[in-house]
Amino acid sequence: MQTPSLAEMQAIIHRGVPLAGAWGVEVISAADGVAVVRLPAQPLLLRPGNTVSGPALMGLADVAMWAALLSVTGGKDESVTSSMTVNFLRPAGSGPVLAEARIVKRGRRxxxxxIMxxxxxxxxxxxHxxxxWAVIAP
Structure with a gap:
C-alpha cells in the first residue's frame, strides 16, 4: 500500500475536515504511523492571554492523528475519534503550533x-x- 504524497494527504485532510483547510493546517511529514502537522498563526484562533485556544489545539491534535492513520492506510481511512484525553501543560503561544501524532497500537477495531x-x-x-479511534471498515 503506497503512502500518498504530503500534498495528496493534505488535500485528503482538507476535503475530509474543511475546518482544517480553513485554518490552513499543513502536513509536514507523515510515514509509518507518525505524522507532523502545522497550524499557522491566526488571530482568529487566539484566546484571552494571546495564546492559541484549546478548541484549536484539540482540533489540530485530531487532524494530526488522522494524518498518522492515513500514512498507514494508503490515504484511505474512515476511522472516527472515539475518545480524546487532553492535558494542557503550558500555553502554546500565539505563533504556529506543531502536532506530532504517533500510532501506539493499531488493532482490527x-x-x-x-499526540504532542x-x-x-x-x-x-x-x-499532551x-x-x-474506532476503525470503520471500508
Whole structure:
C-alpha cells in the first residue's frame, strides 16, 4: 500500500475536515504511523492571554492523528475519534503550533494514539493528548 504524497494527504485532510483547510493546517511529514502537522498563526484562533485556544489545539491534535492513520492506510481511512484525553501543560503561544501524532497500537477495531503539541521553534510540550479511534471498515 503506497503512502500518498504530503500534498495528496493534505488535500485528503482538507476535503475530509474543511475546518482544517480553513485554518490552513499543513502536513509536514507523515510515514509509518507518525505524522507532523502545522497550524499557522491566526488571530482568529487566539484566546484571552494571546495564546492559541484549546478548541484549536484539540482540533489540530485530531487532524494530526488522522494524518498518522492515513500514512498507514494508503490515504484511505474512515476511522472516527472515539475518545480524546487532553492535558494542557503550558500555553502554546500565539505563533504556529506543531502536532506530532504517533500510532501506539493499531488493532482490527480500535487504534490508540499519542499526540504532542508544541509551539514551533520550541522543544517544550504544550499539550499532551491520548486518543482512541474506532476503525470503520471500508
Amino acid at each position: 480500535m487504534v490508540f494514539g499519542d 503539541l508544541r509551539a514551533e521553534g520550541s522543544d517544550a510540550i504544550a499539550v 493528548v491520548t486518543t482512541t
